Amino acid sequence: MPSPVLLHPDQALDLVLASIAPPRVEVLPLDQCLGRVLLAELSNRFDQPPFDRATMDGFALALPEPPAAGSQFRVVGTAAAGSGLLPSLADGDCVRIMTGAALPPGATMVHRVERTAPLKTPGLEGEWIVLTQAEDGRNVNPKGANLRAGALLIGPRRLGPQDLGVLASSGYGQAEVGRRPLVGVLSTGDELRAAGEALGPTSIYDTNGPTLAALAQLAGAEVRRYGIVRDDPRLLEAVLVQALGECDILLSSGGVSMGEFDYLPGLLASLGVERIFHKLAMKPGKPLWFGRLAPGQGGAPGQGRASPVLVFALPGNPVSSFVGFELFVRPAIAAFQGLDPAPRLLRASLGEAVERQDTERLEYLPVKIGPSPAGSASMEARPVRYTGSTMVQALAWADGLLRLEIGEARLDKGSSVDVRLLRA
Numbered sequence: 479m480p481s482p483v484l485l486h487p488d489q490a491l492d493l494v495l496a497s498i499a500p501p502r503v504e505v506l507p508l509d510q511c512l513g514r515v516l517l518a519e520l521s522n523r524f525d526q527p528p529f530d531r532a533t534m535d536g537f538a539l540a541l542p543e544p545p546a547a548g549s550q551f552r553v554v555g556t557a558a559a560g561s562g563l564l565p566s567l568a569d570g571d572c573v574r575i576m577t578g579a580a581l582p583p584g585a586t587m588v589h590r591v592e593r594t595a596p597l598k599t600p601g602l603e604g605e606w607i608v609l610t611q612a613e614d615g616r617n618v619n620p621k622g623a624n625l626r627a628g629a630l631l632i633g634p635r636r637l638g639p640q641d642l643g644v645l646a647s648s649g650y651g652q653a654e655v656g657r658r659p660l661v662g663v664l665s666t667g668d669e670l671r672a673a674g675e676a677l678g679p680t681s682i683y684d685t686n687g688p689t690l691a692a693l694a695q696l697a698g699a700e701v702r703r704y705g706i707v708r709d710d711p712r713l714l715e716a717v718l719v720q721a722l723g724e725c726d727i728l729l730s731s732g733g734v735s736m737g738e739f740d741y742l743p744g745l746l747a748s749l750g751v752e753r754i755f756h757k758l759a760m761k762p763g764k765p766l767w768f769g770r771l772a773p774g775q776g777g778a779p780g781q782g783r784a785s786p787v788l789v790f791a792l793p794g795n796p797v798s799s800f801v802g803f804e805l806f807v808r809p810a811i812a813a814f815q816g817l818d819p820a821p822r823l824l825r826a827s828l829g830e831a832v833e834r835q836d837t838e839r840l841e842y843l844p845v846k847i848g849p850s851p852a853g854s855a856s857m858e859a860r861p862v863r864y865t866g867s868t869m870v871q872a873l874a875w876a877d878g879l880l881r882l883e884i885g886e887a888r889l890d891k892g893s894s895v896d897v898r899l900l901r902a
């Protein structure tokens with residue numbers, strides 16, 4: 479039976495998304511827009527291509543139908559890409575034309591240069607060509623054939639390289655994108671050391687700090703690190719005050735369970751951060767704490783902020799904080815910028831049965847994705863070796879997370895599952 483006291487993660491996500499203000503707009507030059515979120519639909523500013531354009535090097539002809547092999551034409555000019563418009567073409571004449579050049583007025587087609595030969599006939603004035611082979615196409619990209627003026631050019635989305643090209647094609651030199659959140663990352667725990675430092679007999683390396691910072695960066699945030707903070711309420715409070723004064727979103731890890739040194743929930747509350755939920759019906763990641771500091775509250779004395787701060791106090795175990803990020807922080811960073819927060823899912827066939835005893839909580843298991851054997855079109859998902867939420871290594875082997883619903887004890891081999899994708 480589901481525990482009555484623990485919040486379902488789907489409801490928790492609704493609460494997170496409801497805490498996020500509409501995106502704030504920033505106008506950026508195109509070359510700073512990669513990875514940023516375009517907020518509005520933009521229309522195509524002019525017909526593309528803007529003029530009838532040659533798609534081959536050859537000779538532009540002004541005839542209603544493609545002529546037969548053996549036809550002869552006088553060459554009256556040359557059109558290069560960007561060379562400007564030529565005078566109208568008469569139907570016995572042709573113009574030498576290069577790929578990308580505008581067809582002269584009256585021209586209806588381009589005959590490929592490799593299907594022509596120079597014509598050397600004594601007594602013929604000027605330069606002439608003869609068609610050595612009939613042409614099957616017209617080799618013209620007509621004005622507006624790709625996209626009409628006023629048509630939808632691009633809609634809201636995270637801008638990739640090709641999208642920047644599309645914007646540039648229509649002459650947009652800048653775009654209105656969502657402001658990125660400044661995400662602060664801090665790790666708590668007396669036992670933590672930074673990679674590169676010597677490990678004491680009972681210490682471990684901080685794996686959450688580097689992971690969460692990188693996750694936030696790839697999700698589109700600007701990241702500020704607050705390092706490793708010891709389990710000392712005074713030290714923690716000082717760092718929290720600073721971070722709450724600077725960040726839009728604060729991520730901490732550790733210090734949110736029931737241990738004697740788990741100070742974060744109490745400290746955050748005393749600093750004015752309103753708790754929205756603590757503890758979820760999920761595994762891993764049950765002790766996740768989420769709250770919001772209202773505008774004008776908290777920070778250093780007299781330093782009221784204009785915008786709210788969202789605080790995710792994530793559990794300490796590496797897989798727990800990772801899953802917490804994927805489920806709640808990634809959607810929050812997306813929504814902050816104006817992006818659809820829905821996860822990327824891949825329908826796959828389960829490569830081996832998955833079973834569990836305790837079905838009280840929703841559970842996420844790291845899985846690897848590969849091609850199905852037997853040449854089936856679907857992909858196959860297989861659980862990776864995983865001993866539990868301390869096993870950060872499982873994340874390096876996994877491509878996705880498999881979700882087991884509350885009450886679900888078994889998924890058979892061959893079941894169709896929706897895997898939440900972790901890698902680009």
Ligand code: AMP
Nearest residue numbers: 665684685686687732733734735794795
């Ligand atoms: P806590 O909630 O602080 O008791 O943390 C739960 C467990 O996660 C403990 O075993 C911690 O040692 C471990 N842990 C906490 N923070 C980190 C971190 N940044 N990197 C790796 N393990 C951590």
Ligand code: MG
Nearest residue numbers: 666667732733
């Ligand atoms: Mg701790």
